[in-house]
Every structure is written in C-alpha cells, then in structure tokens.
Amino acid sequence: MAPPQVLIVEDEVSQREILAYNLEAEGYAVTRAETGDEALQLFRECEPDLVVLDWMLPGVSGIEICRQLKRTGEGQGVPVIMLSARTEEHDRVRGLETGADDYVTKPYSVAELMARIRAHLRRSRPASVGQTLTHEEISLDPESHRVRRADQEIKLGPTEFRLLATFMEKPGRVYSREQLLDRVWGRDIYVDSRTVDVHVGRLRKALGVHGGADPIRTVRGAGYALG
Structure with a gap:
C-alpha cells in the first residue's frame, strides 16, 4: 500500500523543509506548494490524504x-491542518468555520504537529497506521496481514491485500483505475491500467472462495468500489 500523501502549503522555505523532512522520516510521501494557486493544482494532481496549510500565503x-x-467532493474528506501566527480566539474560530479540521498556532512544536497529523491520518487512512478495518462481514488486520470473511480466513497476495485495504478505508467510494494504481502500486511505478482489472478479479475470487455475494462493485466508465 502506498504511504499516506501529505500536501504542505507553506511559503517559508525553512518551515516547509523542516516539516517535509520529519514527514518523510516517518515514511510519508510529501508534496510541497508555495502558493495557494499551486496548492489547488497539486491537490488535483496528487490527491493527498492530508493537507498542512499556512494561513498567510502570497x-x-x-x-x-x-x-x-x-x-x-474529494476535498471534503481530506483533513486540513491550518498553520497560523494568528493566536486570537476569533481567528481560530474563523479558520475552523472555513472548514479546517485543526488549527495550530506558530511557533509550533514539530513533535506536536506530527502527533496531530498521525491522529488525523488514523481516521482518514486507518490501514496505513495499522488499524484493523471492518466492512459488513469482512475484516482486515494490516499488522498481522490477515483477512477474514464471516469468520473464514481469506488468503490474499500482497497486491490483493493492498487493494482490499484501499477499498475498505473508504467503502462506497468509486476509485478509477489510475487512482488505484497510485494508491496500491505507487506513483513511481509504471503499471498498465489493465493490471488493475486482473487483480480486482483475483480479489473477487478470493473473497468468494467460501461463498457470499461479490462485495466489489464495477461502475461502468468510472472504476470500482466496495459495497
């Protein structure tokens, strides 16, 4: 499974690079933006799992x-942590009412900010931080690499396991083949999009080995979803 993707939007080079260094040291993938316009463009391109956003930008x-x-639609489910030198209560309230999920004042503790990032990713990308996922009768444990359906153990290969984990983090969400390639195989690896169909087929076969309806839905012209 590809690591969580964090978009840092910060025009101060030193702060941006210190934060990026700490995130990368913990295994996160990092995308950097200096301006608001660049942030909007990169958000569409990299589809981050979390955004760290400075209030004061050029x-x-x-x-x-x-x-x-x-x-x-995509932005509504992505946590945004706002950074600001504004410490007044009404500024914090304004930031949160705008849609930010968290508000951190400068100067901040990098350790505390990292803890907040981990906390938000536990909710938005639970499998990436080792949390067990459940959907109806299916459960997936990222740490023991075990999958069960209706109390029957399911044997999955590494790719099928990552594919199922991606689906189970956001049941009902439709993923295009390109989005699945990025999340399951990674952005730096070239794989033909038809490979996704092959592995979805293998996952379906494995999940149905003990019976039960096919839990994966094909959305014509769009991709795949769980449930």
Whole structure:
C-alpha cells in the first residue's frame, strides 16, 4: 500500500523543509506548494490524504484555499491542518468555520504537529497506521496481514491485500483505475491500467472462495468500489 500523501502549503522555505523532512522520516510521501494557486493544482494532481496549510500565503490566502478545497467532493474528506501566527480566539474560530479540521498556532512544536497529523491520518487512512478495518462481514488486520470473511480466513497476495485495504478505508467510494494504481502500486511505478482489472478479479475470487455475494462493485466508465 502506498504511504499516506501529505500536501504542505507553506511559503517559508525553512518551515516547509523542516516539516517535509520529519514527514518523510516517518515514511510519508510529501508534496510541497508555495502558493495557494499551486496548492489547488497539486491537490488535483496528487490527491493527498492530508493537507498542512499556512494561513498567510502570497496571493490567495490559506483561508480561501481551505474554503475552495472543502467545496469539492474529494476535498471534503481530506483533513486540513491550518498553520497560523494568528493566536486570537476569533481567528481560530474563523479558520475552523472555513472548514479546517485543526488549527495550530506558530511557533509550533514539530513533535506536536506530527502527533496531530498521525491522529488525523488514523481516521482518514486507518490501514496505513495499522488499524484493523471492518466492512459488513469482512475484516482486515494490516499488522498481522490477515483477512477474514464471516469468520473464514481469506488468503490474499500482497497486491490483493493492498487493494482490499484501499477499498475498505473508504467503502462506497468509486476509485478509477489510475487512482488505484497510485494508491496500491505507487506513483513511481509504471503499471498498465489493465493490471488493475486482473487483480480486482483475483480479489473477487478470493473473497468468494467460501461463498457470499461479490462485495466489489464495477461502475461502468468510472472504476470500482466496495459495497
């Protein structure tokens, strides 16, 4: 499974690089943006799992960027941690009311910010931090690499396991083949999109080995979803 992707939007080079260094040291994939316009473009391209967003940016402010991100369907489910030198209560309230999921004032403790990032990723990407996932009669334990359906153990290969974990993190969400390639195989590996169909077929076969309805839905022209 590809590591969680974090988008850092910060125009101060030193702060941006210190945060990126700490995130990469913990195994996260990091994308950097210096301006609001660049952040919006990169958000669409990299589909991050979490955004760390500075309020004071050149051009479009972090507040406006947050508002625009939360208007989109994909942006609504992505945690946004806002960074700001504004310490007044009304500023914090404004940031949260705009759609930010958390508000951290500068200067901040990197250790505390990292803890907040981990906490939000436990909710948005639970499998990536080792949490057991359940959906109806299927359970998946990332740490022991075990899958069960209706109390029957299911044997999955590594790719099928990562594929199921991706589906189970967000049941009902439709993933395109390209999105699955990024999340399951990784952005730096070239794999033909038809490979996704092969592995989805293998996953379906494995999940149905003890009977039961096919839990994976094919959405014509769009991709696949669980449930």
